Amino acid sequence: MKMNDSVVVSVVVPIYNTASYVKKCIQSIMDQTYEKIEVILIDDGSMDGSDMICRSFLKKDKRIKYIRQENSGVVRARMTGIDQASGEYLLFIDSDDWIDSDMIEHLVGNIEEADMVTAGVHYEVQAGVVVEYMDKYPEGIYDLQNIDGVLQTMIFDMETKELQRLTPWIWNKLYRTDIVKDIYKELDTGMKFAEDTVFLYKYCLRCQSIRISHKCFYHYRYRSESAFHGTNPNMLSDINMAYLSLIQDFNKHSSGKIMVKQLQYWISVMVLMALNEQMGFDDVIHIPEFILDTDGLKGKKIVLYGAGKMGRDFQLQLSKMGYQIVLWVDSHWTEGQDVKAPQNILDIEYDIILVAVSKYEYAKDIIIKLQNMGIGRDRIVWKCPVRV
Structure with a gap:
């Protein structure tokens, strides 16, 4: 493939021991519908064969630059890539992730006079x-x-x-x-x-x-x-x-x-x-990071859904205050632990399911799964968290 006459977007990819994932990452960038890009791969001293994968792409597409350096950490790796960037705009992608084929086209089409566009x-x-x-x-x-x-x-x-409220990540945004x-x-x-x-x-x-x-x-x-x-x-x-x-x-x-x-x-x-x-x-x-709102929980048989930060906080507070937890579940449970698989909810008597996750996006996904199990929405409780 020929190099574009003018690079508009420089894509910087820091890489360190991600041989299992980096091929999918690079391929997703090369498949972009927007072609005026350069892809700067910074190999930060990988020892797992990531370098061979990068070099194979280097042979196939002249839009790719590959730089290998001694392991110095992600900040210096990105810095190396930034120094090499010639595009007006810059995009970061982590080497174990990937992007949809129209991402760059969408970002470039929306940045207009802005200094940054998010996705x-x-x-x-x-x-x-x-x-x-x-x-x-x-x-x-x-x-x-x-x-x-x-x-x-x-x-x-x-x-x-x-x-x-603003997503705190570097890699879902286009910059100048x-x-x-x-x-x-x-x-x-x-x-x-x-x-x-x-x-x-x-x-x-x-x-x-x-x-x-x-x-x-x-x-x-x-x-x-x-x-x-x-x-x-x-x-x-x-x-x-x-x-x-x-x-x-x-x-x-x-x-x-x-x-x-x-x-x-x-x-x-x-x-x-x-x-x-x-x-x-x-x-x-x-x-505890999260304070439990006990309104409506008194005298109820509670299924606690969630074993992350908020779930652990709620389990400790409910136990210390004498509330009745009849089951503690999470989608990623481990055999032999106190936390069980959500399917166990169908085998017990309970009054409410308390969803203990901190973000609405997570709660919404759990509520949909519970409803698909035949559980009524009126028995599922999620409240916006209150932090200590």
């Missing part, structure tokens, strides 16, 4: 469980007249108490390359936590306008072995690095007072997550 995500919450996830703002353009409404609520909405290059000069290459979120918030502060699109093109793959889902004994210091990287930018902004409050709330939630899930602490050392 929705097919998000794999757990293996085999996929939900559609998009920004919690109406579709459209947010410019100088109303962009502050996004900036002042994108991390935490003080009024609705909703966390991260010149702004990206300026921001990456400031990032600490040693950052190991929320590096994409830090970049995104810094980028948003420089935007004159943002376009929100809800159509889902990006497919995020859940991997239990990924760095995000593993144990990190240095998590608290990594969170502090993210905080220090953002606080000065927020203080300088015209909405600085509100921005700093948002940031501090987000950091507090991340610290709870670190202590409860990612530092390897014993399960008995658990600080």
Whole structure:
């Protein structure tokens, strides 16, 4: 295939030991209906054969650039790709994910005069469980007249108490390359936590306008072995690095007072997550993140659906307060544990099913599955979570 006369979009793909997935990722980019792209593959010292897969694509399509470097972490890998980018716009894709064939065409067609355009995500919450996830703002353009409404609520909405209304990921958005290059000069290459979120918030502060699109093109793959889902004994210091990287930018902004409050709330939630899930602490050392609303639960036989963060919080609170849990279920249960398969609901007597998941997208999927099992909607309860 011939190189396009003019590259419009540079696609940066950092790669590290994802040989099982990277072929599907690269192929999804090469199959795009929009052809004026360059694809910059940054192999961050893979040792599993990912390099051979990348080189095979390099031979087939001249739009591909391949760079192999010593393992230096995802921030430096992306930085290498950004330095090589020649397109007016820039898109990031993780090497274990993939995109629909019309994603880039849609993003380019919608960015117009905006500095950033977003899209929705097919998000794999757990293996085999996929939900559609998009920004919690109406579709459209947010410019100088109303962009502050996004900036002042994108991390935490003080009024609705909703966390991260703007999807906090780097890879479901199209950016202007010149702004990206300026921001990456400031990032600490040693950052190991929320590096994409830090970049995104810094980028948003420089935007004159943002376009929100809800159509889902990006497919995020859940991997239990990924760095995000593993144990990190240095998590608290990594969170502090993210905080220090953002606080000065927020203080300088015209909405600085509100921005700093948002940031501090987000950091507090991340610290709870670190202590409860990612530092390897014993399960008995658990600080509840979600407060249980017990209205309507007294005297009821309760099926608790969900064994994630919110489910574990609710199980502890219900047990300590003497409420009757007749069954605890989750779609990803393990034989021999207290949590059982949802199908067991059909074999017991109960009054209500309390769905204990933090996001409406997840709850909606569970409610549909329960209704498909023949369970009436009036026996299913989900309430918008209240965080500590």
